[in-house]
Amino acid sequence: xxxxxxxxxxxxxxxxxxxxxxxxxxxxxxxxxxxxxxxxxxxxxxxxxxxxxxxxxxxxxxxxxxxxxxxxxxxxxxxxxxxxxxxxxxxxxxxxxxxxxxxxxxxxxxxxxxxxxxxxxxxxxxxxxxxxxxxxxxxxxxxxxxxxxxxxxxxxxxxxxxxxxxxxxxxxxxxxxxxxxxxxxxxxxxxxxxxxxxxxxxxxxxxxxxxxxxxxxxxxxxxxxxxxxxxxxxxxxxxxxxxxxxxxxxxxxxxxxxxxxxxxxxxxxxxxxxxxxxxxxxxxxxxxxxxxxxxxxxxxxxxxxxxxxxxxxxxxxxxxxxxxxxxxxxxxxxxxxxxxxxxxxxxxxxxxxxxxxxxxxxxxxxxxxxx
Numbered sequence: 500x501x502x503x504x505x506x507x508x509x510x511x512x513x514x515x516x517x518x519x520x521x522x523x524x525x526x527x528x529x530x531x532x533x534x535x536x537x538x539x540x541x542x543x544x545x546x547x548x549x550x551x552x553x554x555x556x557x558x559x560x561x562x563x564x565x566x567x568x569x570x571x572x573x574x575x576x577x578x579x580x581x582x583x584x585x586x587x588x589x590x591x592x593x594x595x596x597x598x599x600x601x602x603x604x605x606x607x608x609x610x611x612x613x614x615x616x617x618x619x620x621x622x623x624x625x626x627x628x629x630x631x632x633x634x635x636x637x638x639x640x641x642x643x644x645x646x647x648x649x650x651x652x653x654x655x656x657x658x659x660x661x662x663x664x665x666x667x668x669x670x671x672x673x674x675x676x677x678x679x680x681x682x683x684x685x686x687x688x689x690x691x692x693x694x695x696x697x698x699x700x701x702x703x704x705x706x707x708x709x710x711x712x713x714x715x716x717x718x719x720x721x722x723x724x725x726x727x728x729x730x731x732x733x734x735x736x737x738x739x740x741x742x743x744x745x746x747x748x749x750x751x752x753x754x755x756x757x758x759x760x761x762x763x764x765x766x767x768x769x770x771x772x773x774x775x776x777x778x779x780x781x782x783x784x785x786x787x788x789x790x791x792x793x794x795x796x797x798x799x800x801x802x803x804x805x806x807x808x809x810x811x812x813x814x815x816x817x818x819x820x821x822x823x824x825x826x827x828x829x830x831x832x833x834x835x836x837x838x839x840x841x842x843x844x845x846x847x848x849x850x851x852x853x854x855x856x857x858x859x860x861x862x863x864x865x866x867x868x869x870x
Contacts, residue, residue, distance in 0.1 A: 502625035503848055503864070504558040507550040512849045515558065520629040525575035529629045530567030530585055532866040534647040534842075537851060538564060538692065539757075540617060545852040551618045562624030563589045563616040564650040566638065568867070576632045584638040586649045587623065587630045590614050590810050602633075605657065605810035614810075624848070626866055636816040642823050645836050647863050648696065652819035653811035655697035655753070658776045659704075660815065661808055662751055666774055669804075681705030686742070686749040686768060687729075688712075689756030689779055690720040692861045695838060697753045697778075698729055699826050709746060711739070712756075719858050723837060727830065739764035749773060757781050766797055766805070774804040839863055
């Protein structure tokens, strides 16, 4: 079968031939891959950045945002049958710490996890993939055209869920309210796919959402946020350190930009007892000077909370499937589908990894015919 692979540490992506995987255990599921998203992590890998091939291979099949159709299921598989749509989760636990043993490899504490398409395990940019049912989540057929968005949405779901749980534990009014986010002022920083999908999850929970980026208001990302019911802030006209005096402060800031200096500036935009959750991973290694004493005072006197969130557990994928369905009911499938701006056939995929046009939101490689 065909697959897209890299040699970690070497720029470039190759269309290669691999043996077609087979179901060998009673709890395994085989899917025909329909579509796989391209994200910043993939482009970093293709450029020669962080990636690791399986121990017995020189090449790594990339891709971790996938949607497929079940073509075979082992005898112990329940809840998935041939013909169903499904996604596989990304991270596989170390099998040593309690988080991994309890099905939360996204919170692995040893660092010895593996990730499909990223770190130590082949990914999903291939015609067929096989994995255990424990890592599979069913996607309703009504979401076929947009189901490839489940994985990036799951990352946002986890970050928002963690923020809400922590706030409910420490704020008396949050614990007493049936839905703490309803009416909260939230700022989404970085309007890439994860940022915009985070805005979807927040709007579905009744939050007032503003988005901050450095694009013109009439470009696809800013315009899509506005149509969602959010307000756009052009970071070139309103720098992060002027956000409080210009548009006010926020109860929750969802950062998806991956800019280290920006993270510290955002603390100024937090309301008292607010929470800043970081999901973007900064690149480079340039030193950064920060006003340490002023930031420490701001954190302490404001009861502020800052934490990072990466990856997602299977339950967050289920939340993502549910919220995609709710989003379709509220805004329509055609509108949500506009997040996928570029679709490439497999033959054009190597070119797709090298392109990132300004109008792109989410690009996907299409492997199979839609059901």
